[in-house]
Amino acid sequence: YRSIMCATCHRFNNDGGSIGPDLTGVGNRYTMRDLMENIVDPSKVISDQYDSHEIIKKDGSTVLGRIVVEENGKVFVMTNPFAPSEQLAINEADIKSKQTRKISMMPPSLINTLNQDELLNLLAYLVSGGNAQDKVFKK
Numbered sequence: 401y402r403s404i405m406c407a408t409c410h411r412f413n414n415d416g417g418s419i420g421p422d423l424t425g426v427g428n429r430y431t432m433r434d435l436m437e438n439i440v441d442p443s444k445v446i447s448d449q450y451d452s453h454e455i456i457k458k459d460g461s462t463v464l465g466r467i468v469v470e471e472n473g474k475v476f477v478m479t480n481p482f483a484p485s486e487q488l489a490i491n492e493a494d495i496k497s498k499q500t501r502k503i504s505m506m507p508p509s510l511i512n513t514l515n516q517d518e519l520l521n522l523l524a525y526l527v528s529g530g531n532a533q534d535k536v537f538k539k
Contacts, residue, residue, distance in 0.1 A: 401525055404510050409481055413530050419466075419481050420450055420506060427527035435526065442506035452505045453477070455490060455498040463488060466505065467498070481505045 401407060407416035412423045426435055437444060455463040455477065465479035468487055475495065476487045511519060521537075528534030 401522060404513060404522070405482070406510075406522075409506065412526070417484065419478075419484050421447065423526055425529065427529060432523070432527070435523065439511055440508065442504035442508055443502065446502070446504050448500075450505070452501045452503065453498055454501050456496045457490065457494050458496045459494070463490060464501065 401412065406412070406423070409417045409419035410421065410423045411418055414424075416423075430438070450466075452464065452466045455467075455475065457463065463477055463479065465477040465488070466481075468476045468478050470476070470492070473492050475490045475492055475498070477490060478484050478487050480486060511522070514522065524534070524536040528536050
């Protein structure tokens with residue numbers, strides 16, 4: 401869970417980030433198929449709580465990220481999910497257009513570094529709520 405950086409963006413049992421959905425209790429909220437689908441294809445379903453945006457500035461440059469807040473004539477954008485406290489401030493007057501992206505901020509290939517046993521352990525960890533004694537860890 402930590403080695404492939406899930407905790408950077410996701411909260412689990414009151415630990416971790418808040419960029420993505422809280423994973424506490426996923427074993428009770430999702431089927432195994434839906435859980436795997438969300439991991440493998442994070443852009444298939446994106447809650448509006450976790451969407452990202454494409455902002456095209458009048459100078460032709462593009463900014464991708466999550467709009468955190470819009471206030472005092474500025475739009476604050478988190479462009480790096482691994483550094484959520486770093487935000488880019490853009491003057492609203494400099495924005496030509498902004499739209500919601502259909503691509504998740506979660507990289508779809510994070511699990512590609514795992515072998516089969518590691519992937520099964522990750523799923524067991526999530527489904528069991530982190531309980532190493534849970535039956536899902538039994539072979």
